[in-house]
Amino acid sequence: MFVKSWFKPDRVTFEEIKSSLNNYKAQGKLMFTSSSFQSHSLVMLHIISRVDNSIPVYFINTGYHFPETILFRDQVTDMFKLNTIDLKPEVPKHMQMDSEGRLLFTSDPDHCCYLNKTQPMDGILRSFDVWINGVRADQSAVRAAMKVEQPAPYNTVRFHPMLDWNSKMIWQYQKEFNLPKHPLEEKGYVSIGCEPCTRRLDPGMQEREARWYGLKKVECGLHTELVTK
């Protein structure tokens, strides 16, 4: 069982994650992970690389990323020796227009996220048994309601090893292992996803407003649609 360990976050948590991954492997289960390659996401990637760097790491390449994110992905992949796989949408962008001829992020971000993130990931999920996913409870109400092990579609399991980590623990791990930072962080971006729906925070704005600013939307669909509640 996964136990929150505030006082010795790395040693205990790492060992537990390692044990869980080894257990899945012993049971013959096929594992994969996904990552947005933000600075905080690197903690889980680093832990996985220490356990088994052959585990596929899917980067959902929506086509709307900042160029800096793509370069950072490549840098981290080299540094951690990850098995990173670029996952692209099936539907070309010229088929992703609204009735005004504009790309979907201008009017229907849910549909845009579906075509560029959820749908491609749905296809991957069908080919594996365990999705190692780095969601954290302190990121949103949706994520706070999740469990460390949670059933997902196609008889799969989502494993959420970072669920009870908080930002302080993340920071401590980053510091201990001297993990690199996404280059846009120093330019004032606190949460970095697709460029059209990411906003650099102005003074007085809250962290949640860094994504889908102005909308009630807080999730892309990966953690609401590709999960069994």
Next chain:
Amino acid sequence: MNILITGGAGYIGTGLVGKLAADEAVNKIIIYDNLSRPNYGLFLGGRKPGSEKISFHKGELLDSRHLKMALKDIDVVYHLAAKVTTPFANADGHLYEQVNHWGTAELIYAVEESNVRKFVYTSSSGVYGGSTEAVDEQFLPAPKSFYAISKLRGEEHVKRLMNKKDTFIFRCGNVYGYNRGMRFDAVINKFVFEANFQKRITVNGNGNQSRAFIHIDSLSTALANVLKSDLPGGVYNLVERNIKVIDIVDELKQLIPDMEFIFINQHLTLHELNVKCNDLVNQKLGIADLKPLQQELREFINRFSF
């Protein structure tokens, strides 16, 4: 050598295709264009030597599937396709982003997965924004129009290729001069047309705004010569001269003395942009010899049918 040119049926493409078709080292030229401008000049004028190498793919930059297929066996990509409007490139911000930014991003992703060795992107001197002093490539870009912003964002995606492929970003001046695919919305071409046929030129602003320019023949030559030049990959200005709009009017007035000019809004001082000509680049790309502007304008006028 196999070449794909996005936007190959446009103004610059029409000039470039002619040069490349005449190059013995070139085996195949694919024009990848969605014909968003009703510009069919490239397809007209009779068959010329090398025309058997040319084929046309009607396609969208945002069609990653089609792009991927078109890039098979391609060695060199010229990325000319862009959403451009002049004189005011601020009509619909999203459309510029869609084509010039995200379209370029899609192309770069497709090129990354291909065997393309060389990539040439025609950016714009507009990325610099404005400057009264001539700016070189080290000047920090501060684009002012939606068009220029989207071209700069396109550059950022292209730059990702720089450590993988032989990659060139050319910040081109305003293009002018006669060819079959020419546009008449850009300033000099519009002036020459109006001067010749209407005897009255329409000027935006007070006319004191200056811009960087390059002749279509020079640009086509320079781009074609990238194939054999020893110029290393990088970001370069591709500009031949800087001229104030009112000075273009003066030159035309000397050629057509009874011509008038009228100001739409002469109380407006429009921004100035002067861009340093990179002499080394122009020399390496074979466009170091600059004709006097008046001679070019005279030659241009002589291409009209009456």
